[in-house]
Amino acid sequence: MHISINQVIKDSPIGQKITLKGWVRTFRSNRFIALNDGSTIENVQVVVDFENTPEELLKRITTGAAIEVKGSVVESQGKGQSIEIQATEIHILGDSNPEEYPIQPKKHSFEFLRENAHLRVRTNVFGAIMRVRSVLAFAIHDYFQQNGFFYVNTPIITGSDAEGAGEMFRVTTLDAKNPPLTEEGKVDFKKDFFGRETNLTVSGQLEGETFAMALGKIYTFGPTFRAENSNTSRHLAEFWMIEPEVAFLDLDGNMDLAEDFIKYVLKYTLERCREDIEFLNKRFLEEEKTKPQNERSSMSLIEKLEFVINNDFKRVSYTEAIDILKNSNHNKKKKFQYIIDEWGADLQSEHERYLVEKHFQSPVILFDYPAKIKAFYMRLNEDGKTVRAMDILFPGIGEIVGGSQREERYDVLVEKIKTMGIDEKELWWYLDLRKFGTAVHSGFGLGFERLVLFATGMTNIRDVIPFPRTPQNAEF
């Protein structure tokens, strides 16, 4: 039986004979193998008795090769590690031709690694990112389950297109070239698999609300989709979203929940992924050094995480935010691309960044937005012009959470649906929630990859998901 490198390093069973299996990261001086098996970012040093090892075998110990090592655990002579393995047997499980293997022990560009997404997770950086991603995902489940929430799998394929959150992907089994047509010459979606036109979901919120109004507290955690032609470092066509929804919770409670939740999952991850995050912290600092002094972050990755964990998010109404922006030197000197001149303007990411990074230098929760720039289901305030919406803005990331208290009043909701030109019939089941035992309820959506970006200090969202889907790219 072999054991994991993580286990060996943790237990340091000096003097014991063990078997390890893993991949060669480097092999130097025909003597020292840095072996990694993915269980931790740390390699274990295997010392080869090269004088008693056939030349043929030594030649096959190359970067990327899979090997089995039997040997004794001894205290390390070298620095930077506490133990090493004195090998008594080495078997090659799988060769790796150094002339062909794309992942060499040198710095590769992220672009190159994206094209080799099936292998990039063998590097230190991507191994660390993906381990952090995994622990962060578990922290999310852990938080909700501990706090009495139930996990709900809302549908991925949906016949409902009423939310209007963005462009959608059609899901179909109709013949692509010659679809069946109706008598009027339109595509006859009645003949499609589901007997109607269907799309990939843009959000599980509406279905999630039906469960919150029965189970009380629920959350979703699943893939969502946007067919937007956005080739930016912040957008993916396929990404994972977390959407809690809570009955009998108002907007203030919703803000408390979101803040508590984010702090918990970041703290959990920082504690459990210490080695990975320390490695990513170093990488972050090295990257910062390549920037001009005035563009460098004032905090390291770990300092940023600790700052969020230990400080209250600033809560600022949209109206206050507009005042701050309007009166800012940035606005007066026309440094914004979109000048803020009146209440009601939609905030661009330049404005959000100004608020978060320059003015407050802290995560910010903006709330009570103008009804006109927000979705139909948000609770109208008594002023008749703002809604109980909230967005959480993070330094370097921008919007990480969008949420609201939902409109629970049947008449107000129907009116809003009509005004916005949405087909009321499509939403019969959503309206039922307001007809039968309606109550104040709230929820939010958090883009998982944006949270992983923040936790890892990475800057391109394509680097924090295993196989990114973007316009013109669905390889693997």
Added chain:
Amino acid sequence: MHISINQVIKDSPIGQKITLKGWVRTFRSNRFIALNDGSTIENVQVVVDFENTPEELLKRITTGAAIEVKGSVVESQGKGQSIEIQATEIHILGDSNPEEYPIQPKKHSFEFLRENAHLRVRTNVFGAIMRVRSVLAFAIHDYFQQNGFFYVNTPIITGSDAEGAGEMFRVTTLDAKNPPLTEEGKVDFKKDFFGRETNLTVSGQLEGETFAMALGKIYTFGPTFRAENSNTSRHLAEFWMIEPEVAFLDLDGNMDLAEDFIKYVLKYTLERCREDIEFLNKRFLEEEKTKPQNERSSMSLIEKLEFVINNDFKRVSYTEAIDILKNSNHNKKKKFQYIIDEWGADLQSEHERYLVEKHFQSPVILFDYPAKIKAFYMRLNEDGKTVRAMDILFPGIGEIVGGSQREERYDVLVEKIKTMGIDEKELWWYLDLRKFGTAVHSGFGLGFERLVLFATGMTNIRDVIPFPRTPQNAEF
């Protein structure tokens, strides 16, 4: 601040004044409200001082109405509950017109409830199912995370159609009626969103393998899709699947893992969902009573769960299974629809059920199947005609797990791909795993809804997923 009914029942804070919010299940004698808030299957009894409560208010306390109750916790006078609430204040939060509300306190058919999937979770049965589903999902994450596995989100939209696991849904943004055509008159998928034809994934296994060959142990847990026109109680077009994949693990280890995993998650769920499962157990026994004596289950739901948790699964090779089936009276008397007459036959669910329910009366792991009836990626045995595949069969459910040791030898795999007529170029990245540091590795897929079926004693898979997707049905 209100507290949850689950908390009140657990803490029994006799004498304290509390606030509850929930939905009325029943209201009898103008006096006793059974209140539920979804946090537990148990209702709390609220005793109304009806002599001092306005008639107008009493009339609005109807099944489904959302109410707020303030009152004192007292020891219950009635049986079946330890505490009740003496109400001092009752507020109607949301009415529920009894003439219109579909979920009345009586037995509804599952068919009717499926048409009201947005409200069915307000019933005892579906509340229990969905809470069990949530805890089971968490148990799965818990098992893997505790055992050093990393969670991987493999892509939902995929350009890879090489696995051949079944019919697929096309994902597209092309105009449905007039798609762009190439010069040869074919649909020009280069103009589609991803620059190629894309589908919804049928399995994350192949991508999962790339991560296992870097991180060692991984698992997926995400939605998968089959565009098969199967209108059965065991099939969904959209379902959730768990797919662990482990480097340096052979088929025996894979069977050990699957068995240990299933036992862990069922035990975890049975312990933590005791009330819900006891309720489902009663429902199960009542349903059994409606069946003819000879068709009734010999075990209750809880006994079935305990049997699986406490007994070894039988491990039987395909060859042994064929012998058993061939020599069975069932076969000789031609009671099978498909008579087993020779080695190599694909097993139908009638055969699987015979083995599990009649012959072994235990979960069974079948292994070493004929290569011809299994997928291309399975490890060929030394006999040259069987592969290291394994299926786990459950009583009443049939196949719940399908797995294998993967073919790790480049040449053998390429040969197999060619023989099966699969486009080798499509799988360049999958083949890379065998070129660079290949090693023995194994994994399996478990259909989450089938596990939920087993854990809840339900019989139709549409009743264990929030919003089922089946042919002609994508409502909500």
